[in-house]
Amino acid sequence: MTQELTKEDVTALILSAKKQAGLTWEGIAAQIGMSPVWTHSAAMGMNAFPPEKAELMVRALGLPQEAAAVLSESPTKIWSQTVPTDPCIYRLYEIVGVYGPTIKALIHEKFGDGIMSAIDFDMSVTRVEHPKGDRVKIEMSGKYLGYNAW
Amino acid sequence: MTQELTKEDVTALILSAKKQAGLTWEGIAAQIGMSPVWTHSAAMGMNAFPPEKAELMVRALGLPQEAAAVLSESPTKIWSQTVPTDPCIYRLYEIVGVYGPTIKALIHEKFGDGIMSAIDFDMSVTRVEHPKGDRVKIEMSGKYLGYNAW
Amino acid sequence: MTQELTKEDVTALILSAKKQAGLTWEGIAAQIGMSPVWTHSAAMGMNAFPPEKAELMVRALGLPQEAAAVLSESPTKIWSQTVPTDPCIYRLYEIVGVYGPTIKALIHEKFGDGIMSAIDFDMSVTRVEHPKGDRVKIEMSGKYLGYNAW
Amino acid sequence: MTQELTKEDVTALILSAKKQAGLTWEGIAAQIGMSPVWTHSAAMGMNAFPPEKAELMVRALGLPQEAAAVLSESPTKIWSQTVPTDPCIYRLYEIVGVYGPTIKALIHEKFGDGIMSAIDFDMSVTRVEHPKGDRVKIEMSGKYLGYNAW
Amino acid sequence: MTQELTKEDVTALILSAKKQAGLTWEGIAAQIGMSPVWTHSAAMGMNAFPPEKAELMVRALGLPQEAAAVLSESPTKIWSQTVPTDPCIYRLYEIVGVYGPTIKALIHEKFGDGIMSAIDFDMSVTRVEHPKGDRVKIEMSGKYLGYNAW
Amino acid sequence: MTQELTKEDVTALILSAKKQAGLTWEGIAAQIGMSPVWTHSAAMGMNAFPPEKAELMVRALGLPQEAAAVLSESPTKIWSQTVPTDPCIYRLYEIVGVYGPTIKALIHEKFGDGIMSAIDFDMSVTRVEHPKGDRVKIEMSGKYLGYNAW
Amino acid sequence: MTQELTKEDVTALILSAKKQAGLTWEGIAAQIGMSPVWTHSAAMGMNAFPPEKAELMVRALGLPQEAAAVLSESPTKIWSQTVPTDPCIYRLYEIVGVYGPTIKALIHEKFGDGIMSAIDFDMSVTRVEHPKGDRVKIEMSGKYLGYNAW
Amino acid sequence: MTQELTKEDVTALILSAKKQAGLTWEGIAAQIGMSPVWTHSAAMGMNAFPPEKAELMVRALGLPQEAAAVLSESPTKIWSQTVPTDPCIYRLYEIVGVYGPTIKALIHEKFGDGIMSAIDFDMSVTRVEHPKGDRVKIEMSGKYLGYNAW
Amino acid sequence: MTQELTKEDVTALILSAKKQAGLTWEGIAAQIGMSPVWTHSAAMGMNAFPPEKAELMVRALGLPQEAAAVLSESPTKIWSQTVPTDPCIYRLYEIVGVYGPTIKALIHEKFGDGIMSAIDFDMSVTRVEHPKGDRVKIEMSGKYLGYNAW
Amino acid sequence: MTQELTKEDVTALILSAKKQAGLTWEGIAAQIGMSPVWTHSAAMGMNAFPPEKAELMVRALGLPQEAAAVLSESPTKIWSQTVPTDPCIYRLYEIVGVYGPTIKALIHEKFGDGIMSAIDFDMSVTRVEHPKGDRVKIEMSGKYLGYNAW
Structure with missing residues (x-):
């Protein structure tokens, strides 16, 4: 049915762009002026980007413009392993x-x-x-x- | 049957002595020359006291002498709540x-x-x-x- | 070993005194100047009484004096039923x-x-x-x- | 096989229409004359719309007409996380x-x-x-x- | 500490008295003017007896008088087997x-x-x-x- | 690979046909001469239709002929929620x-x-x-x- | 409170008597005229003895007379390990x-x-x-x- | 990506061929010279066919030749319901x-x-x-x- | 009721005797002519001692004579933590x-x-x-x- | 969306190539100069290949060149069965x-x-x-x- 970008889609786009550009989380964090921990967790969909930071992410990684709004949505934080195995x-x-x-x-x-x-x-x-x-x-x-x- | 002190018994003795003497974990830790985090966790039975530190604990809190050996035993670390509720x-x-x-x-x-x-x-x-x-x-x-x- | 009052003991004493005196939670709460919800939850050991409120509880319900200190301790909030059955x-x-x-x-x-x-x-x-x-x-x-x- | 609209489909349509129209739950609720809590929960498929409210939803959000019947069906209320992580x-x-x-x-x-x-x-x-x-x-x-x- | 009758105690007293008197649940229910299903479940501590029914239970089974108040308390309904094995x-x-x-x-x-x-x-x-x-x-x-x- | 009808497919076909024909479970049950409870549970794939009842279902709801054999198969009764949430x-x-x-x-x-x-x-x-x-x-x-x- | 024999008590009595008399389950089963599987499971409290078999058990193992009634009660079959570890x-x-x-x-x-x-x-x-x-x-x-x- | 037959695919092929040929497990077992219990469990992917039995299965049910190798692989035995519901x-x-x-x-x-x-x-x-x-x-x-x- | 030694009792006796005699598992194993792994696990009640090894244990650690029979019983191997926390x-x-x-x-x-x-x-x-x-x-x-x- | 190789894809490619080439884990391990245990676990995505070993895997099994980078990524080690059934x-x-x-x-x-x-x-x-x-x-x-x- 509807084919809009989800948080999961944008996370996949970020991971792919990061790999192709040979970036690090530290580097991306510096580009958007946030800390590496927060930047990674927000990129994984565990935190919401303030609108201006979302714009910076879109520019830094060459994401489609519609990704910015998705990055700014309040996420539902879900983890599936009650006891993590990794x-x-x-x-x-x-x-x-x-x-x-x-x-x-x-x-x-x-x-x-x-x-x-x-x-x-x-x-x-x-x-x-x-x-x-x-x-x-x-x-x-x-x-x-x-x-x-x- | 056998009536020896267990780790749980010694933890109870420590808590009781600490309360009656009006001590803090920070204070006890200073007396035995260890950090407060380690001292509390070892007192709870989650870490083993090196023998000389066990002796210091016995002296600092007025525990029975047999408690020293118990404090030095390697504990089995068990927690019962897979997801803690507190x-x-x-x-x-x-x-x-x-x-x-x-x-x-x-x-x-x-x-x-x-x-x-x-x-x-x-x-x-x-x-x-x-x-x-x-x-x-x-x-x-x-x-x-x-x-x-x- | 040590025979000090626990939070569970004091809860039992409160329930017993409340029953014998024919009190209500609303009434007890009024006597100590707190709300009924907070008063009940603290009496159950799910919240800590500020020292002066603990003293009022001891007086209102005729508890042993040593109960006051127990009521003021920070509780560890534990519930055993992940999905409550009642x-x-x-x-x-x-x-x-x-x-x-x-x-x-x-x-x-x-x-x-x-x-x-x-x-x-x-x-x-x-x-x-x-x-x-x-x-x-x-x-x-x-x-x-x-x-x-x- | 059969390609009828499900409750999940209609929820997705609502979320998409709401986003594109820049609406709020409060606003949608006002348009259909219900409270925001009930409106959101029914839109999520956790409550059934009375037929006339379903019609109002279809009109307010420009949903396909067949969505009205789906909105009126009694839902099976399922949540998958026994203990929610968000x-x-x-x-x-x-x-x-x-x-x-x-x-x-x-x-x-x-x-x-x-x-x-x-x-x-x-x-x-x-x-x-x-x-x-x-x-x-x-x-x-x-x-x-x-x-x-x- | 306090030695008051609990719901569990009263259930045990009822089962014991029923056995010694050779009664049936149907018979007990008839004596107190209630249905057998309700009578058994209330005797097990899964329902509260209205005060006059509690009095009838005490008389029918020769329970100690203090049991009446216990039978009238609102129970907390707990079952421990999520999936029953019997x-x-x-x-x-x-x-x-x-x-x-x-x-x-x-x-x-x-x-x-x-x-x-x-x-x-x-x-x-x-x-x-x-x-x-x-x-x-x-x-x-x-x-x-x-x-x-x- | 193989594209045969499953029990789930047939259930979906039944629900769709029932909706389009505006039927009730009571009505369908009457048409095949069984009770509503059994008819619904068998339609959901929780019971097996005797061959002649399967034929009646196919006729009553205009299902494809191959659905009859599927309706007659012994189901594996599975429910996924140990404790149901609805x-x-x-x-x-x-x-x-x-x-x-x-x-x-x-x-x-x-x-x-x-x-x-x-x-x-x-x-x-x-x-x-x-x-x-x-x-x-x-x-x-x-x-x-x-x-x-x- | 009441000190009557429970099923668990009688199981313990049976195990103790069996050990002291050097009996086998096969031997006990033969004495009461039942199969070894059924005899053991009933002795463990997982099945109820018909009254005459209960009497035979009491005699065969020298149990107290009141054990007979306990052996005849319908048990509640409970096992605590969802997945057995032995x-x-x-x-x-x-x-x-x-x-x-x-x-x-x-x-x-x-x-x-x-x-x-x-x-x-x-x-x-x-x-x-x-x-x-x-x-x-x-x-x-x-x-x-x-x-x-x- | 790779499109090779899996154990699940072969099980589906067997069930389909068995249905179309109107065979029974007893009949298939007889054709390959094994017992019905083992034949069914191996067909379900819970046991591995010795190579010559795999060949007989392929012939008996008209499976694609590549299915033989799949039938001979050591399976990973998995069941998803800790407590079966059927x-x-x-x-x-x-x-x-x-x-x-x-x-x-x-x-x-x-x-x-x-x-x-x-x-x-x-x-x-x-x-x-x-x-x-x-x-x-x-x-x-x-x-x-x-x-x-x- | 019956006061016989259980496997748990004997394990406690072994641990106490080992501590007082200052023995090691390696040492005890050598005394009874078995390996340290097997000796410890059997002492914990996770394996059964052959009768002659049970006698050696009793002698090596000064256990009461009745402990020998207990050590020889087939244990029920139970562990309570599905996922161990230590x-x-x-x-x-x-x-x-x-x-x-x-x-x-x-x-x-x-x-x-x-x-x-x-x-x-x-x-x-x-x-x-x-x-x-x-x-x-x-x-x-x-x-x-x-x-x-x- | 993005169509890059995942660890699961590469594992499937390895299993397929191994089967077609008639290789063993022991043989593959020898070709890349690692042990069979480590080689299998890394091929399953449970360990990361050092870059030069990843290159050897690609050559030994004829994998697409882009698989090398995937094999070198740090895996997230996940197993889904708390208690394994195989x-x-x-x-x-x-x-x-x-x-x-x-x-x-x-x-x-x-x-x-x-x-x-x-x-x-x-x-x-x-x-x-x-x-x-x-x-x-x-x-x-x-x-x-x-x-x-x-």
Whole structure:
């Protein structure tokens, strides 16, 4: 029936254009003036591009103009594996399983009864040189939200 | 039958002693010369204390001497909720669901085909002041492990 | 081993005292100056009492003094039924299943790409008279949180 | 084989027409004289349009005439994620997990042994201005149904 | 801690008294003037006894007086097996799986878009003689509830 | 590869023909001399038509002749939702959850140790007028099967 | 509270008496005049003993007299592992997974549209000598039940 | 891309040819000199045909020559329903649930600590006449495998 | 009721005796003349001790004499985590997920259509020195079992 | 939309080319100078080919040149069956269930608190002749990783 571009289509177009142009996520992120983590997740359809950033993506990767509106739509965030199987992602799940109660306890100790927001949130992934083997550094920052009592 | 101390018993003793002495995890960690994240997770039975650190814990919290050996045993790390329900921990699970593929893509871009170790790993949780509301900062660092090809 | 009061113990004490004193949640809530929804959920161990409210609970229900500290601890919110079976609670789950995507679409239309907070949140349950049968009215209010782009 | 319009087809046609005409759910709802919540959910195939409302939808959005009959069919309400992953919808699931037993207890206190109907039911979503950040207000109203004893 | 009677305790008392007195559910139901289906389900803690029926139960089975209040409490209806394993109960689950969509289609044909209430509901189980083997007859009756459109 | 009619194809043909001819399940059932419940479930592919009834279906609905053989094949009865989400079907699941143990207890009381067959089984759905709102009546009848002891 | 014998208690008593008397299931079965398969499953609480067989069990194993009534109660058949983990039992599950559709096809070919009853059912397990290693032989026999069409 | 025959394709070709030629599984099995159970399961892709049997299948059913190689490939045995819903197959699952521990106990009694192989295994399904209704007889035979101790 | 030693009791006794005597699994295995893998798994209740090995265990660890018979009973092998959470065990599950189809393909290539037995099976775990960090070596050996065709 | 080769496409091309050329995994592995286990798993898309090995694969199997880049991409490792059903793979899952805690205990005894890496890992599958039937030998070797304490 209707043949409009979906978020999945635009993600495929981005991946294809990135490959043919030999770009990196870091490079694309720099071109649109955003961070690599956010840029990749939005390109995967897990975040919505503000309109001007969507335009920059279209230009940077030579996407069809109608892709801009699609990139700006609020996505429905869906993941199909309750427990991820890919080892790289599973290790993150394992960290939540092992250290989740610890993070919770320390947030309570440092802030009070509340949580770290996953919405007012940002993150970076960097490579840190180390004599015994380089290390992956993940930094997360989320606004503290205290529980309401009413 | 046998009535020896289990890891669960020692965790209960620690929580009770901490409460009565009015201690914080940060304070206990300082007393034994370890980080608060590791100290809490080991106290919960999710990590094993090196023998000398176990001794320090026993002294710092006035635990029975036999607790030291229990603290040093290698734990079996078990969590019972495949998807955690507590909002503070669920947000971390959500971050893995939303950003897991992104972290994976950036590790591949920066390092090659491999993962961040969850074993040769450390983490901190800190409070960062911010005019629009203070923020929780979580920093994770794990050794990059490249897949073997043989 | 240690025989301290747990959150479950205090919930049981509250239910028992409430029954013997012939109190209602509405009445208890009025005595401590909080809403009935919050008061019940905190009494069930799903929210933490601010210290002064914990003191009021202890006095209102004649609980042992040590219960106050327990009521003030940050709870770990756990529910064991992924899909609730009790018909009264299931209907709420059903409403989320049927109308969840609709609520999401209208939040996006009225606010932008974001969510309703379940932390900076309050709720009331009231009875509304109606000629064809009285109605249950549930009002929820949560702060709008817009997704961060960084 | 047979090539008739399905509910999914009509939903796609509606979304496409809405986008091209630059309409809002609020606007469409006003045109057919129904509420935005109900209109969106029926457009998604989660409720059946009364025949005259189906005709109004066809006219308002320029749908093919045969869509009217499809819009009037009783839908089979299916959702595939037992626990929703989208953060905006998950927060509602979380509210049911945390406050479900509380809503149940207050219904019992105010009405007796029964439930809030999810069938004889209506809901609204509104934006409420607030100095510390605007709030999402969700109001649900369902007929009280008392359990039968026979 | 507190040692009050729970619904489970009262169910156990009922089963024990019924066995010692050599009663049947049909007999108990007759004594309290209710149907056997409802009486059994309420005795199992799946329905609440109106106060006067609770008194009759206490008298009919010689239960402790405090059991009456427990029998009148609104139960939380919980079943732990998502798919029941007992063959007698599984067959009912199978009937829902095989004939559920058929019952739905016929309700829509005969009534419109709505459901059979499971709250304003009653049921009977009877034995019907038959030359090829007696038959179990289950009769359910629930109020038709039409979906609201608003 | 092979392009033969499947059970799903024939169900689609039946639904399409029924719609175009403006028939009801009750009407189709009368034409082939079977009950509405059985007719619908067999048309959905959940029961096999005896050859002569298959011929009647083909004639009544103007199906292609080859559909008759397909209608007569023994189906594999599959349902994909362990817990059905449609409210009309869920209520039946709920009834099994709440009253399953009660039905079992009364079968044991009236017959002995055995079950109600779901194979040598029939069912009807009827509309019963009622001053407070019409009611759905479901009548099930299954042969009692006593457990074998050998 | 009440301290009556449960089915689990009687199973434990049987296992203990069997061990101390050095009996086999074959031997016990012979003493009560039933097959070993049925005897074991009834002793495990998966089948009900006819009263006279219950008496024989009590005598054969020196059980307390009140055990007879418990042995005669209709059990609720519950297994907790949806997929059994014990290799000996898993192999049977695997056989159902691999050969279930085949058994179904051959029943349809030999009998028509129906099933093998698991209620009017019996089974034996025997040892068959074989030069390449003795074999386990399992023979099941269940009444054919044809689907009803009405 | 590549358009080679898959196991699923060949199964479809077999079912189609069998239908058009009016064959039975018993008949096909006789033609290739194998048992009906094995023949059906191999035709469904649950077992691999020895090359000469594959040739006989191709000839018996007039399959394309390239089907022979496909029939001889080792299949990956997959079933998608953890708990089968078709009543005919579910009854077998139920038998494993109810009698699995019994079969295990009798194997241990007759052979020692081990299992019945599901690999060195054969099975038959036959119809047994019976005055009260014919019976399905399933005979399984698997090599006893004793656990290794090393 | 009966107070006999269970497999769990004996496992606890072994662990306690091993700790107090400062033994290793390697040491205990050497004392009873079995391998460390088998000895540990049998001590955990996952394998049955031949009677003479059970006697040696009793002597080596100073267990009560009645423990010998318990150690010789055929265990029911149960694990409760479908997906293990402990990182050390999860990695093994991951290896099966990633390399399972590969092991299957190579077994088919080297042997034919069949499997590696997990019953006629043995395994060792050894430490292998390596300049870049010592390695864990796991060697498994199981009898090849070819599928029967009949 | 875009029509580029995916990992699944290349796997299909490899399987087809291997079949037509009559190659074995052992043979292909020898041609590219890698082990059969690694070669098969990488060909299945479970590991990434180093660029020069990808080129060798393309040449050895006559794949289109663009396949080389695809073979070198980091795969997302996904398996869809939490518990594998194929008997050959299930036996490996069973071994992890039965012996996982034993492998863990022996690693702790021989190395300390840590795990065997599944990333810095290699494996072989070989056929070992044996008078009572040849055996499958699986050898795994992974770097020992000790838990960090910080």
